[in-house]
Amino acid sequence: MNIPKANATSKDVAKLAGVSQSTVSRVFLPGSSVSEKTKNKVFAAAKTLNYRPNAFARSLTTNESKLIGLVFPDTDYPLHMKTLQLISSELQKQGYSAVLIPWQVDDEALHSIPNIFQYRVDGVIAASATFNKSLYEECAEFNIPVVQFARVVEGTRSSHVVSDNYAAGQTAAKHFHNNGVKSAIYLTGDIPTFTNNERKAGFCSEFESLTNKQAHVVEASFDYTEALDKIRVVLSQVNRPDGVFCATDNIAMALMDVARLEFGLKIPDDLQVIGFDNIPQAEWLNYQLSTFNQDFKRLARESVKIIVDQISQNDSTLVKLMLPANFIERKTTR
Incomplete structure (x- = not known):
């Protein structure tokens, strides 16, 4: 025995x-x-x-760890955990495992670069909006491919898979125009990103083209609680907007709560609202938010395909893939 x-x-x-x-x-x-x-x-x-x-011992022989570093800012936002699960599942299908590497924004001493080399990852999928460019430089130096997931960090040479944010902004502007919105704003957070700027540009350009009026941009916060004060200021204006396109569903929900509970506004009669991301709460009865759905399943599949191809073929060719974001109309627009 x-x-x-x-x-x-x-x-x-x-x-x-x-x-x-x-x-x-x-x-x-x-x-x-x-x-x-x-x-x-x-x-x-x-x-x-x-x-x-022993995966580590095997990596010394094959020169591959079969590990992919996933760089995420945090998992608080409702879609981040779902995204992590989707990417991890796609990696497993290809024989790889995921290593979560949180990206610390508020502390210069805590960053991702040491973790990436400590775990000897074969590649990196990055979904952080505030990703430090030095990480890309370090990865390039050690021939570690990086794919940006639903994000684009300008000034870096790496592949990316994103949604068509500019077209989404145009769609939101057209929808407002077709539903009688006369005064619109783009309500965004306090962290500038390429994808958010594209969404804003598409919305503002298209709204002005359709109405000959400018859509104003208001910077609040991506955090629900921290966005409330700026939202109160917006809704206190004499000429307050009758249509607001929000950078995320989180901001849209903060806007709706303040509008209804503190200002007695009816949605969509007094104020039409469009969000972005289609988080699970967008379907809740209290919100029924019109928003945009990013195809995260396909974003994950394409990101993994790119990183695995670059590793297996030692191919440094940059891939820039853009996928449509689908508008979902619920009850916050007419």
Whole structure:
């Protein structure tokens, strides 16, 4: 009777399975050529001994860790956890594992670069809006490919997969115009990003083209609570807007709550609101928010495909992919 041993090695598995140690290594190496009969023998021995292959040791042999670093600012926003799950699932299908690397915005001493090299990741998928350019430079120096997910950091040479934010802005402006909006604003947060600027530009340009009036831009905060005071100022104006396109659903919900609870406004009769992201709360009965849905499943699939191709083919060709964002009309617009 074989008794499972602590810290079993590939040598122990090889002895029990009656094969060479190199054969055991090949069995646990994706894509290697080993017969099914031999695989089954090795797997049975590994199970008996409670053996787990050492990924770090294997990476020294193959020069690949099969790890992809996912750089995210935080997981507080409702879609971030879903996005992490989608990317991780797509990576698993390709034989890779994800390492979450939180990007610290408020502390210069806490940043992602040491973590990336500590884990010896083969590539990086970045979804942080405030990603430091020095990270791209470090990754380029060590030939680590980076794909930006739903983000574009200007001045960097890396691939990206994003939604067509400019077209989404145009669609919002057209919808407001078709529904009688006379005075519109774009309500945004306090962190400038390329994708947000594209959305704003599309909206403001199209609204002015259709109405000969400027859509004003108001900077609040991406945080629900911190956005409230600026929203109160906007709604206190004598000539307050009758249409607001919000950079995120979070801001849109803050706007709707203040408008209804503090100013007694009816939505959409007195104020039409459009958000962006289609977070789960957008469907809640209290909101029923008209918003834009980004195809995060496809964004994840395309980002993983690009990073895996660049790793496997050692291809540094930049890929810039843009996907449509679909407008979902609910009850905050007429």
